[in-house]
Amino acid sequence: MKSLKINTGINGNPIIPGDKSISHRSVIIPSISNGVTEVTNILKSEDVIHTINAFKSMGVKIEDSGNNIVIHGNGLNSLAMPKKELYLGNSGTSARLLIGLLSSQSFDSKITGDKSLSSRPMKRISDPLSKMNASIKTTSGCLPVFIKGKELVSSNIDIKIPSAQIKSGIIFAAINTEGITKIIEHNITRDHTEIMLEAFDAGISVKKVDEKSIIEITGKKELVSKDIDVPSDLSSSAFFIVAALIHKNSNIILRNININPTRNGLIIALMKMGAKINFFNTRTKNNEAVSDIEIVDSNLNGCELGPEIAKLMIDEYPILSVAASFANSPSIFRGLSELRVKESDRLELIRLNLTNCGIDCKVIDDDLYINPLNKKKVGNVDIVTNYDHRIAMAFSILGSKLCAVNINDSNSIKTSFPTFVDEFNKVGGKIV
Ligand code: S3P
Numbered sequence: 222m223k224s225l226k227i228n229t230g231i232n233g234n235p236i237i238p239g240d241k242s243i244s245h246r247s248v249i250i251p252s253i254s255n256g257v258t259e260v261t262n263i264l265k266s267e268d269v270i271h272t273i274n275a276f277k278s279m280g281v282k283i284e285d286s287g288n289n290i291v292i293h294g295n296g297l298n299s300l301a302m303p304k305k306e307l308y309l310g311n312s313g314t315s316a317r318l319l320i321g322l323l324s325s326q327s328f329d330s331k332i333t334g335d336k337s338l339s340s341r342p343m344k345r346i347s348d349p350l351s352k353m354n355a356s357i358k359t360t361s362g363c364l365p366v367f368i369k370g371k372e373l374v375s376s377n378i379d380i381k382i383p384s385a386q387i388k389s390g391i392i393f394a395a396i397n398t399e400g401i402t403k404i405i406e407h408n409i410t411r412d413h414t415e416i417m418l419e420a421f422d423a424g425i426s427v428k429k430v431d432e433k434s435i436i437e438i439t440g441k442k443e444l445v446s447k448d449i450d451v452p453s454d455l456s457s458s459a460f461f462i463v464a465a466l467i468h469k470n471s472n473i474i475l476r477n478i479n480i481n482p483t484r485n486g487l488i489i490a491l492m493k494m495g496a497k498i499n500f501f502n503t504r505t506k507n508n509e510a511v512s513d514i515e516i517v518d519s520n521l522n523g524c525e526l527g528p529e530i531a532k533l534m535i536d537e538y539p540i541l542s543v544a545a546s547f548a549n550s551p552s553i554f555r556g557l558s559e560l561r562v563k564e565s566d567r568l569e570l571i572r573l574n575l576t577n578c579g580i581d582c583k584v585i586d587d588d589l590y591i592n593p594l595n596k597k598k599v600g601n602v603d604i605v606t607n608y609d610h611r612i613a614m615a616f617s618i619l620g621s622k623l624c625a626v627n628i629n630d631s632n633s634i635k636t637s638f639p640t641f642v643d644e645f646n647k648v649g650g651k652i653v
Contacts, residue, residue, distance in 0.1 A: 378402065579599040
């Protein structure tokens with residue numbers, strides 16, 4: 222696909238689909254609860270469909286109708302052994318969360334994924350689970366992963382890597398394990414799992430102390446089903462927010478956006494850069510903070526961000542780098558090592574593609590430097606995405622401002638935002 226430069230503003234009300242992280246949890250948690258859950262506005266992207274299919278193949282009755290599904294849960298131990306391996310496509314969230322959940326079930330299972338997922342680290346989840354006596358065999362640290370389901374033992378676990386996927390995988394193992402499991406998370410990361418489990422009456426308590434989160438899970442307490450209305454995804458909104466900021470004469474309104482404070486680093490960063498973003502109609506839905514947001518084109522300044530904000534916006538660096546490329550001064554984003562183990566090595570792909578687009582940037586250690594004052598003129602650039610959806614969408618937005626770009630393997634967008642192209646073209650974009 223090709224994204225062409227536009228000379229108009231971005232205007233209107235693009236529809237942002239349901240949040241990906243919350244959608245995964247809206248399948249997993251109701252599937253092991255007692256009762257019927259109706260989930261509305263669920264994201265029907267490839268990643269979430271893999272999670273839905275995994276639970277269907279473990280015997281859970283899930284009625285599907287577009288963006289709404291109904292899940293019939295039968296309790297913590299009601300899952301059936303899948304007849305074949307669970308193939309999870311590109312979805313790191315499905316893999317890490319399911320490895321945890323399945324390690325405490327009474328059957329064995331095998332998890333596989335696509336080329337990108339098969340090269341991502343899985344020991345970061347199997348190692349802490351082995352402290353609970355889990356029996357998980359990786360393939361040189363990656364997928365395929367073989368899980369021997371069994372009764373685990375509760376334990377105290379420290380998580381040093383800032384990762385909600387690791388934390389959530391351990392929580393899902395702990396809710397089916399006798400006794401109290403205590404998790405100390407040294408960096409606070411997105412807390413959708415804890416929030417939703419609280420709503421489902423799980424035995425979970427969370428204390429946030431300085432930069433740490435201390436989570437205690439009392440295992441074997443049955444969960445009680447609750448209907449869920451999934452808010453729209455801030456990470457998907459990010460492409461539209463930045464597009465509106467960098468194109469003159471823009472004004473967009475995004476409705477029903479999740480602004481959970483463990484996820485809102487992009488907003489903080491952009492406001493620090495001088496972005497005009499207004500929040501209205503802010504409310505709480507299923508324990509999640511939600512708001513409508515208006516974005517107006519703005520003169521952005523560069524900024525320096527430390528590693529402490531990275532965990533609050535880890536998926537947003539590709540599009541933040543695009544914003545920084547059109548700011549009035551240089552930016553430095555520090556402490557981005559986790560970007561190297563996402564759907565692609567995002568730090569390297571940001572550097573490579575910005576450089577190919579004529580933007581002065583460099584990576585030193587895990588820090589990214591962008592100098593927007595020193596642009597070379599280029600045209601018709603090929604964007605290398607390595608099948609990474611967020612790289613594909615971020616550089617489509619860059620193309621709309623700078624020059625025509627060809628996005629390779631753009632099919633990856635279906636991973637998180639199947640309607641991205643239509644929505645962007647509806648508000649003034651030109652993707653062909
Ligand atoms: C996610 C957590 C993040 C994020 C991913 C979704 C989740 O990964 O990058 O897109 O839903 O828990 P890490 O927790 O590994 O950083």
